[in-house]
Amino acid sequence: MASTQPMRFDPTLLPRSAAIVGGRLVVAGVDAEALADEFGTPVYVYDEAEMRARCREYRVGFPDGVSYASKAFLCGAMARLIAEEGLGLDVASGGELAIALAAGVDPSSITVHGNNKSDDELFAAMSAPAKAIVLDSTDELDRIERLVAAEAPVPSLLVRVNPGIDAHTHEYLATGATDSKFGFSLESGAALAAVEAIVQTNAARFAGLHAHIGSQIFRPEGFDAALARLAGLVRDIETRFGIDVDELCIGGGLGVRYTTGDDPPSIGQHAAAVRESFGDALGRAGVACRPRLTTEPGRSIVAPAGITLYRVGTIKTVPGIRTYVSVDGGISDNLRPALYGAQYEAFVTSRADADRDAVVTIAGKHCEQGDLLVRDARLPADLAVGELVATPCTGAYGHAMANNYNSIVRPAVVFVADGAARAVVRRETLADLVARDVVLGDSA
């Protein structure tokens, strides 16, 4: 079986406070085995310093404003960390908004997304009041007008523009192509018409434009193309309606290094390239105003900070085909491999510097053949049941997409900093599993 992964695990895939000490994985001074013993497995472990450093890199790179896309990973501790680092927060549902507000996040730093916001979600955003709602359809503007007529506060709106470009990423992660459920098409004139509708209503204020072209993007071309088209729209808004565009948010999307072969730009390189491209685009389009260039990253703030620890339960070789190493999690804690064919690396935490001289498939424990966490992973050939295996770079869209398939409990989330580990989301219990069951709810 072939694998593109190197024989030895590459420790540069680890977050900055993690190290291999005497062959063992240690995160911010805490041994991985100790984390597994204390919090159970699987467990999501986050290096707090890595997340904070990435927030700071973004603030330097985009001085006009950065919002963290909370869909990548949200809980109370994360919302507070983001606020402490001076970033805004982007939410994409009433649930994310409720968590942010419960964590004490200032509503005036919250931007509210969603392609099908309900009346309740819109009302919650308007009454918070959130910094802005990202308008995604004309139906939504109708709903906002009805809510304002019923005394809800007048919201500020960014218009979600679909620039109609190829972001060079997985089709499920591409959101800026013409065929997308998100936003108003620029090409068809729908985006300009949406701005006009906002300008004409008393039920909303026009705050600017928003575009998010996709996720896990390594190449600048998609951002360049989007910015060129958006600059043209800014000019058209100036000339048609005689108003400035205060803010242009270019969304998130910067890719991260899941495997040794991945080579994304750094946050600083990405920011410099986007800023330069934006300036050029405005100049070429002959735009008079200077919109604030803002961004909304999720993955590139949290993915590299997270490591998931699993315990090996069974090892089974199908002769001539492959060896399955089954662990105690799977698609319930990391849906990405099944959803997008996402790739990860893996290593044994107690001998992280050992040769990974076997190519195996790391499987989960769910009743789906597609429940495979790492296909063609490299691990030591003498791997034994009971060893602890880690998959780095699992901080984004892991816990956020976690589910209870097969009634498996969701793992704890643990933040580690300066030699101390704290659970920020506790591990689910069997009682949690039946809590919503009207018949069984009281029996646990």
Ligand SMILES: Cc1ncc(COP(=O)(O)O)c(C=O)c1O
């Ligand atoms: C509107 C919007 N903004 C920001 C993001 C964050 O993207 P990423 O995690 O790739 O940075 C997403 C992700 O889907 C999104 O839909």
